[in-house]
Amino acid sequence: MSDSVDDAATAVRTGHAVVYPTETVYGLGADATDPDAVEHVFDLKGRSRENPLSLAIPSVDAALDYTRPTDVAEQFMRRFLPGPVTVVVARRPALPDALTAGRDRVGVRVPAHETALDLLDRTPPLTATSANRSGSSSVTRVAALDDRLREGVAAVVDGGVTPGTESTVVDPAEGVIHRRGAMADDIEAWLETQ
DSSP: OOOOHHHHHHHHHTTOOEEEOOSSSOEEEOBTTOHHHHHHHHHHHTOOTTSOOEEEOSOHHHHTTTEEOOHHHHHHHHHHOSSSEEEEEEEOTTSOHHHHTTOSEEEEEOOOOHHHHHHHHTSSOEEEEESSOTTSOOOSSGGGOOHHHHHHOSEEOOOOOOOOOOOEEEETTTTEEEEOOTTHHHHHHHHHTO
């Protein structure tokens, strides 16, 4: 059974978590600006609070309200987002410590997926983390969701089968790729020109 984007947006705005498709894998989203909602995502995943979550947002311009990228990082974001990339940049105080494990940086995702962007246009920024229990494989179809996750979220938006390639995690200001995933070769080539 699949919930609509409207149902998911309403759930997020009332403090609940949802599952949504992206161009990589299914994501587990809740209001990234609400510490209680963020804590719920950690609980659902069984994830250590020392391991920060990323931020999903509908555009680079919207991300600037919550982050302070360097000039190089903003150029990188405008080149590669939306896309299967998580860009690590300095955060603004609007983001709670719960999201970033108290760190001053946050990973930013602008998914290149119509349904995800539709949801993000209707909600506050969402947590951007895969919809699986920590240590388990990422989910590429709704039928593979862990029962504990399915029961713990208020809505599941079924976008069919996702590609399954994880996003590349990169810190453009430092010129470092933290995790190779989709588009890693293109990203590496761009970084070498800086």
